[in-house]
Structure formats: C-alpha cells, structure tokens
Amino acid sequence: MTSFNCMIFLISILWLSTNVLSDNDVDLLPKSIDKLKDYYDVIKNLEKRGILSKVIAANEKRLYVEHATKLIGREELLTEEEFLTWKQRQLIVSFSNVVAIIAGAIVVIALTVLLGFFLVPLFAYISAIVWEILFYGISFCLMILVAKSWLIFLGCLAFVTTLSFTIKFHFSRNKHVALVASWICFFAWTFVAIYQQNREAGYLAVMALESSLGFVIFVGQLLLIIGFQDEKVIPCATIASFVLIILGSILHIQKQSNILAVPFSRPLLFLGTFVYFIGLLILSSRLYSDIQSKTLRFWLMQIIAFCSGLATLLFGPMLELPFIQAIGGTMFVIWLLEKYVEIAPWKNTTTVAGSMFGFGILLYGFAYVLQKNPQYFIFHVYSSE
Secondary structure (H helix, E strand, C coil), X not given: CHHHHHHHHHHHHHHHHHHHHCCCCHHHCCCCHHHHHHHHHHHHXXXXXCCCCHHHHHHHHHHHXXXXXXXXXXXXXXXXXXXXXXXXXXXXHHHHHHHHHXXXXXXXXXXXXXXXXXXXXXXXXXXXXXXXXXXXXXXXXXXXXXXXXXXXXXHHHHHHHHHHHHHHHHCCCCCCHHHHHHHHHHHHHHHHHHHHCCHHHHHHHHHHHHHHCCEEEEEECCEEEEEECCHXXXXXXXXXXXXXXXXXXXXXXXXXXXXXXXXXXXXXXHHHHHHHHHHHHHHCCHHHHHHHCCHHHHHHHHHHHHHHHHXXXXXXXHCCCHHXXXXXXXXXXXXXXXXXXXXXXXXXXHHHXXXXXXXXXXXXXXXXXXXXXXXXXXXXXXXXX
C-alpha cells in the first residue's frame, strides 16, 4: 500500500510539472543541463514502464530541451542528440577555448617583447627615486583603495618589496635597519588590517611584530630556517608571544564588539602560540641550560612547557580554536621526544640500540594517537584546510 501511495504521489507531481511548468514556471527547473538530463532520463524510464503516457512524456521531454536551449543562449532549438551529448560537446568547446587562450597569451608575450625593445631604453633614463615613488603609490592604492582581499595582500607584498629596495640602495649601512623595517611594516600593515578589516594583513602585521622581537623565518635553496636571531632575545620574545596569546584570547572572546577582533584575533593566537612554543622548546632544552648553567631555571622551564601544552589542549576546544589545540598537541609531542633524547643513554652500541628501540616505540605510540585523535596535531589542521 505504501508503494502504491508513493507511485500516486510521483505521478501527481509529474502531472503538475507537465501542466504548470510547461506554461510559465520554468524558473523552477534546474539551471544545469546535467540535472535536466537526469530529469529527462527519469521521464524516459517512466514512459518505458508505462507509468506515463507517450503524450505527457513527450511534452515533458520537450520542455527540458527547450529550457536547456535557453540556458546556453541559443536561438535554434537543440536536437535530442545534442541535448543528450551536450557534456561531450562542451568539452570540445572548452578545449578550443584553451587553445584560444594560449594563442592570446603568445600574442601578448610577443607584443610585450617587441614593445620592450622600444620602451626599455626609455625606462633606463628614469631615476631610481621615481621608481620607488611609483611603486609606493601602487602598493598604497592596492592596500587602501581596493576591497578585494587578494589585491590587498598583493599590495602588502609590494610595499615590503619596495621598502627592501629602498633599504638596499639608501640605508644598507645602518646596523638597525632590519629592526626599523620590521616596525615600519608592523605599523603600515596594522593600519591596513584595521581600515580594511583584512585578516591577511593582520597576519602580516603580527609576523612583522614577531620579527621585530627577534623571531625569523628564512627560506633558501632547499633550506628552511625557523628560529631567533640571537639567543639573548629568546626569553623576551617568548614572554612577548605569551602576551600576544592573551590579547588574542581577549579579542576572540569579545569578537562581536571589537573592530580589532576580525583582523587580529586569529593571527595573534596562531602566530603567538607558534612562536611561544618554539621559544619554550629552546628554553627547556638541556643544551640551552648548559650554555646558561642554571639548573633551577631548567626545571622551571620543564614545568612551564608541560603546563602550557596541557593548557592548549584544554582551552583550544573550550574557545573553539582547533588550530591552538593542534599546535599545542604537536609541540607537546616534540617536547616529549626532546626530553626522551636528552634522558636516554647514548654512550655505546648497546645503549644506543636500546635507546633507538625505545624511541621507535614512542614514535609508534604517537602515530597511534594521531590516527585515533587527529584533531590534536597541526598536520590535521593543515590537511583539512
């Protein structure tokens, strides 16, 4: 009885669509030819099974073909074969468009090279100061006068590139020039982030602030260096990053009532937490303690690192900040691995083999935890995003 009722309901819907949609309400039909083809196949199947009469089925199928013709903007009605094979025909058209784009790109490159022979000699007579002013103007326009997020980010990159050019040709002998440049970028990008309510500019501003505190990220050929410029700045930079975490948490809690929350809450929390834990890993290592020769501070840093890792695992889910939980979990694992390497004996062949065996078992345990609880590790955050 239930199947019979469902069949009656389906036939009623089809009858209504035939009598109503065929007149004025074609807007209710799908906007995709692939979806229309699915509808067409359903009608054809019902016609073969004798549920719909040939007249109703033909009217319904013609309605779909007419609507598909309107979707592609064609005056002449599509044939049934063109309608059913439209996807394959569209691929052919797309390929021709790709060829046309490649041809256009070749023409543009050729014209650019030809014009370059005439324009480059003229550009050589323009002084470097004029080029600096021009690019500062371009970066200012992109950062302030446009609303597109990717253009604002491009303007920020153009600004720091032009600033680097200015430093290289005018202030390269000043030993504090890198610090001054970091503060200039921080204030400039902070203004852009607040004025445009742009989170990308907020990330750049916080990165510039961390750079002014001594934290650096250097990317070279097959090389990536993350750390601090000098061991003397590590304690201050770590404490400052902890303050940034507190500020980010406050902004995140009152995100509905503070204009600083949108561009700065996540950058402060993400970069502050990252730099803070990098600093903790260094300060809590036995190598740093041997350099400083202070045992009490070494054990104090172990307690702080342990409590910090547990705190991020607790407050991350509480504040609905999964990346904080992921960073804390990852750094906590690295800290535990670091402690194992420092404690395990590495004196002779037997102890080295035993220590390596224990290290492998420990890594296997962490892999098992990662598989069961991926939200606790930063790798999961990056892969999901």
